[in-house]
Structures are given as C-alpha cells and as structure tokens.
Amino acid sequence: MPNEPTPSFQVGDRVIWWKQIPGGGYAYPVAATVLKVTANRVQIAGDDDGQIVKRSVTPESLQKEDAAQPERELTYKQGQYLAFIYNYTAINDRPPSEADMQRMFRVSAPSVHNMLVRLEENGWIARTPGQARSIRVLVPPDRLPPLQGNR
The missing domain is CATH 1.10.10.10 (Winged helix-like DNA-binding domain superfamily/Winged helix DNA-binding domain)
Structure with missing residues (x-):
C-alpha cells in the first residue's frame, strides 16, 4: 500500500490484494492466498467477484489479512x-x-x-x-x- 512499509510474505499467507483499476488507484480488496514469493513479485490466488484468479502482483498491493483486526464491534x-x-x-x-x-x-x-x-x-x-x-x-x-x- 502507498506510504506503508511492505511486510514480508510467505507461501500460504492469507492476504488482501488491492486490485488496481486502469489509470492507477485501488479499486477494491480481494481476499487471496500467497502461492509463490520472488524478490519483486508475489503470486496469489484469490476470489475476485466469484472467479478464482491467479496473479503476480507487487508486494505493495498486498496486506496481511490480519492487519485490520478491529478491537471493537462495528456499530x-x-x-x-x-x-x-x-x-x-x-x-x-x-x-x-x-x-x-x-x-x-x-x-x-x-x-x-x-x-x-x-x-x-x-x-x-x-x-x-x-x-x-x-x-x-x-x-x-x-x-x-x-x-x-x-x-
């Protein structure tokens, strides 16, 4: 994610992939699983609107799924x-x-x-x-x- 430190990822990690729209910017989050990690890319598989997709993405477009664990319930x-x-x-x-x-x-x-x-x-x-x-x-x-x- 922009302006955030990039965490390290391992095969099997559950992540949130911030799918990018043409022209830049992040469209929406997609839950995914890390399949492979290289020096500059992370291969993931995730459910994007009912379709399982595999992508090779930059680590900056991912965050660990447990990063947003709210302490309180939503109103x-x-x-x-x-x-x-x-x-x-x-x-x-x-x-x-x-x-x-x-x-x-x-x-x-x-x-x-x-x-x-x-x-x-x-x-x-x-x-x-x-x-x-x-x-x-x-x-x-x-x-x-x-x-x-x-x-």
Missing part, C-alpha cells in the same frame, strides 16, 4: 458506511467522495468526515493523505453487513 452506522464504500467502489471502479456519502446518508459534511476519521482510527479503512477518493475498506467483504440504504 450499525459504521457498518453501513463500510458497506456503502465497498459497494460504491465495486460498481463505480473508484471509491466514493465525501459528498457521495453525504448524499447517501443525508448528513452534513462534518458528520461524514468525522465518521471517516473514526473508521480510520479503528483500522477499518485506510486513506492516502492528500489524495482524493483514496478510501480503502480493510474489513474482509464477507464481514460487511448488507447495505440497507437510509435510516
């Missing part, structure tokens, strides 16, 4: 923000803006910003400072609640 609203970010990113090939979340949840801009700060502090998302639309969900997709819409 309903936190889960909804994470589900929205994940689904929006999968559909639109880029993460949502804070304005997109403001419209979705019908809240003020400071409310969205404060929620993102809390999610980041708890290790549930990562953002690249100074880069717009850089939100990455660190919670595995199978642990996200279904998106319910507005409440």
Whole structure:
C-alpha cells in the first residue's frame, strides 16, 4: 500500500490484494492466498467477484489479512458506511467522495468526515493523505453487513 512499509510474505499467507483499476488507484480488496514469493513479485490466488484468479502482483498491493483486526464491534452506522464504500467502489471502479456519502446518508459534511476519521482510527479503512477518493475498506467483504440504504 502507498506510504506503508511492505511486510514480508510467505507461501500460504492469507492476504488482501488491492486490485488496481486502469489509470492507477485501488479499486477494491480481494481476499487471496500467497502461492509463490520472488524478490519483486508475489503470486496469489484469490476470489475476485466469484472467479478464482491467479496473479503476480507487487508486494505493495498486498496486506496481511490480519492487519485490520478491529478491537471493537462495528456499530450499525459504521457498518453501513463500510458497506456503502465497498459497494460504491465495486460498481463505480473508484471509491466514493465525501459528498457521495453525504448524499447517501443525508448528513452534513462534518458528520461524514468525522465518521471517516473514526473508521480510520479503528483500522477499518485506510486513506492516502492528500489524495482524493483514496478510501480503502480493510474489513474482509464477507464481514460487511448488507447495505440497507437510509435510516
């Protein structure tokens, strides 16, 4: 991941692969298993939208699966923000803006910003400072609640 130290990987490690979209940026996380490690690349196999894919990727695009182990349970609203970010990113090939979340949840801009700060502090998302639309969900997709819409 950008601006983060690259961990060492071993065959059999469970990792999160940050699939890149054309033109740069990270689209969405894919759970994967390390198959082979070389000096500059890591071969992985993962489930990408129902298809098992094998890829040779850079270590910077991976993180160990246990890196995002939240200490607390998600609240309903936190889960909804994470589900929205994940689904929006999968559909639109880029993460949502804070304005997109403001419209979705019908809240003020400071409310969205404060929620993102809390999610980041708890290790549930990562953002690249100074880069717009850089939100990455660190919670595995199978642990996200279904998106319910507005409440």
